[in-house]
Amino acid sequence: MDKELLAMLVCPQSQAPLEYDNERSELVCRQSGLAYPVRDGIPVMLVNEARQLDTEEKLGKPRNEAPALGGE
Structure with a gap:
């Protein structure tokens, strides 16, 4: 994503x-x-x-990865 374009865009709902x-x-x-x-x-x-x-995304927390199946 172009940084200049990103700097100009705002959320249409909240600005x-x-x-x-x-x-x-x-x-x-x-x-x-x-x-x-x-x-x-x-x-x-x-x-x-x-x-x-x-909720985690709103707070800026990293996404948790799913636990491995069949792991020990």
């Missing part, structure tokens, strides 16, 4: 700044609790297209 999540290819707004998809390099800044963040 708060966004963070880019490279792993999920999303623009994240912790204030509104929404993550906007980036498809083919184009941010989709529509509230009805956004994903609701879970």
Whole structure:
């Protein structure tokens, strides 16, 4: 994601700044609790297209990885 473009974009719901999540290819707004998809390099800044963040994501905590199955 282009840093200059990211600096200009704000959440359409809260007007708060966004963070880019490279792993999920999303623009994240912790204030509104929404993550906007980036498809083919184009941010989709529509509230009805956004994903609701879970509590840990809103707080900025790293995602927990699933435990290995059949581990010792």
